Amino acid sequence: MLKVTLEQWRMFKAVVDFGGFNQASQQIHKSQSSIHNSVNKIETALGVKLFRIEGRKTVLTEAGELMLRRVEYLLDEANKVETIGTNLAEGIETKLRIAIDEIFPSHMLYQVLDKVSREFPFLRIELVESVLNGANEQLENALVDIAVSAFTLEGLFSEELCQIDFIAVASPEHALHQTTRPLTLEDLKSHRQIVVRDSAVAKNHDSGWLQASQRWTVSHMRTSIDMIKKGFGFAWLPVPLIEQELKTGELVPLNLQTGRTRKAQLHLTFVDGDSLGPAARAFLGELRYHSMMLPTSQLALDNIT
Known part of the structure; x- marks a missing residue:
């Protein structure tokens, strides 16, 4: 059993905030004697x-200053508990779980998450970064509430979110850039291709491999980008993730006869829109809005090549 109640601590803090017992009495509409009584009970209970x-x-x-720092934290946490209780009563969820393909532009995702977190400050967001079928597998196993994936899921609601452009690139020193004539897909097969592994376990899927004589398979898109910048191979990489490297010349588009660019359609998938809470619906709305801000494919490529 606690020796001091939250209400007594509130009285103590009111005296500090308003500069005295009389001032606190006027501001919080409590009698001066009740405030004195609360503070006396704290001092007696704690012996300070x-x-x-x-x-x-x-x-x-000095003891009061030390206690004040702890009390401010205690009262702040108590307010948070009450707010969470109110949110629950109003149907506002306390946790949002999202699986999103790594090819979605990270700067847009961060903006979306920040906007939703500011609107719902007590919401806990769990983000799973996935590749290919990974996001949908998370959704199928009920590990997330929303998935953004390059694949649809049969029986669930899926909508087209945005298209992501991919472009074949290598470092400027790579041997593929030493050929003056346009390259064919057969030319690529004699060089190492960097491939990103499907993060799904049950539906592992190879996408984009040319049956090159050498293949390095990695788990994350950022690892692939880093390897290619260092000259270890080539790959088709998502343009939004390598815009800076293309502008600085760390990555250079391959001079292919055909197939220089590819596209991936990202889909937004969830089980039941009616069961989603306000925070989840806010996330969906912000994600749709920011996805509309993506430049059209040809414009994006013209600006960087």
């Missing part, structure tokens, strides 16, 4: 003196 009188001023003691 919280205030001292200096002239006409009520001043915190």
Whole structure:
């Protein structure tokens, strides 16, 4: 059993905030005697003196200053608990679980998450970064509420979200850039291709491999980008993730006869829109809005090549 109630701590803090017992009484509409009584009970229960009188001023003691820092945290946490309870009563979820393909532009995702978090400050967001079928597998196993994937799921609601452009690239020093004539897909097969592994376990899927003589398979798109920048191979990479590298020349588009660019359609998938809470619906709305801001494919490529 706690020796001091939250209400008594609120009285103590009111004296500090408003500069004295009389001032606190006027501001929180409690009698001065009840505030005095609450502070006295705290001091008696804990065996410490919280205030001292200096002239006409009520001043915190050293012990009071130490207690104040703890009390502010305690009252803040109590307010959070009450807010969460109110949110639950109003149907506002406390957790949002999202699986999203790594090819979705990260800067847009961060903006969406920040906007939703500011609107729902007590929402806990769990983000699973996936590749190919990974996001849908998370949704099928009820590990997430929303999936953004390059594949649809039969029996669930899926809508087209945005298209992501891919472009074949290598580092400027790579041997593929030393050929003056346009390259064929057969030319590529004699060089190492960097492939990103499907993060799904049950539906592992190879996408884009040319049956090159050498293949390095990695788990994350960022690892693939880093390897290609260092000259270890080539790959088709999502343009939004390598815009900076293309502008600086760290990555250079391959001079292919055909097939220089590819496209991936991302889909937004969830089990039941009616069962989603306000925070999830806000996330969907922000994601749709920001996805509309993606430049059209040819414009994006013209700006960087």
